[in-house]
Amino acid sequence: MRTLVVVAHPHIERSRVNQRWLAELRGTPHPITVHELYKAYPDFSIDAEKEQSLLAQHDRFGLQFPIQWYSMPALLKMWLDDVFTTTWLFGDGGRAVAGKELLLAMSIGGHEASYQSGGLIGYTISELVRPLQVFANQIGMTFLPHYKFYNANKASEDEIDHSAVSYVEHLTSPDLNPIVVRKRILDEMKRNGSASL
Numbered sequence: 001m002r003t004l005v006v007v008a009h010p011h012i013e014r015s016r017v018n019q020r021w022l023a024e025l026r027g028t029p030h031p032i033t034v035h036e037l038y039k040a041y042p043d044f045s046i047d048a049e050k051e052q053s054l055l056a057q058h059d060r061f062g063l064q065f066p067i068q069w070y071s072m073p074a075l076l077k078m079w080l081d082d083v084f085t086t087t088w089l090f091g092d093g094g095r096a097v098a099g100k101e102l103l104l105a106m107s108i109g110g111h112e113a114s115y116q117s118g119g120l121i122g123y124t125i126s127e128l129v130r131p132l133q134v135f136a137n138q139i140g141m142t143f144l145p146h147y148k149f150y151n152a153n154k155a156s157e158d159e160i161d162h163s164a165v166s167y168v169e170h171l172t173s174p175d176l177n178p179i180v181v182r183k184r185i186l187d188e189m190k191r192n193g194s195a196s197l
């Protein structure tokens with residue numbers, strides 16, 4: 001599995017969490033391509049064709065970003081709009097990204113308890129990233145469970161180090177895709193001769 005991680009942090013030099021995650025990605029032996037969007041396009045002038053060919057070479061896409069105003073940084077939204085064009089996605093048999101996987105990795109300033117109904121924010125992260133889930137579904141990608149790190153600004157160095165390790169474990173896990181997991185369960189049931197779990 002070839003994984004591409006698109007990192008979108010507007011001020012990576014001031015970051016504690018995303019910068020540490022970047023270092024972990026760069027040090028891992030897993031085949032991961034790291035693409036820093038704000039470094040590649042400081043002028044917000046995205047080369048869509050170059051991005052599309054990069055996407056074509058990978059099977060799993062990670063989008064790594066800090067939550068900003070309950071959403072993603074501006075350049076990441078622009079990248080989605082400019083690169084995932086209708087003609088690229090659905091021309092030529094409509095297979096540009098079909099069958100590939102999309103995974104979000106987010107650092108979040110607020111506490112986990114705030115992100116629930118009745119909490120300070122009142123909505124879960126899953127609810128806030130619903131547009132990305134619809135996007136993935138509509139273009140034939142599998143939307144994988146995301147990786148989240150709450151309380152990002154107040155976290156200790158140890159907590160951030162620990163999050164970096166679990167982030168890469170999560171990102172590289174083959175067990176995230178529900179289709180793969182279901183197939184494994186069915187194969188196991190067949191081997192055991194059982195008709196239900």
Ligand SMILES: Cc1cc2nc3c(=O)[nH]c(=O)nc-3n(C[C@H](O)[C@H](O)[C@H](O)COP(=O)(O)O)c2cc1C
Nearest residue numbers: 015016017018066067068069070107108109110152
């Ligand atoms: C412009 C801006 C908007 C932000 N909006 C939110 C927000 O809506 N919810 C939240 O929990 N944190 C918010 N934060 C906090 C960031 O998510 C947090 O600073 C970041 O995840 C920390 O990661 P870093 O160390 O990599 O920068 C915001 C920060 C900035 C700068």
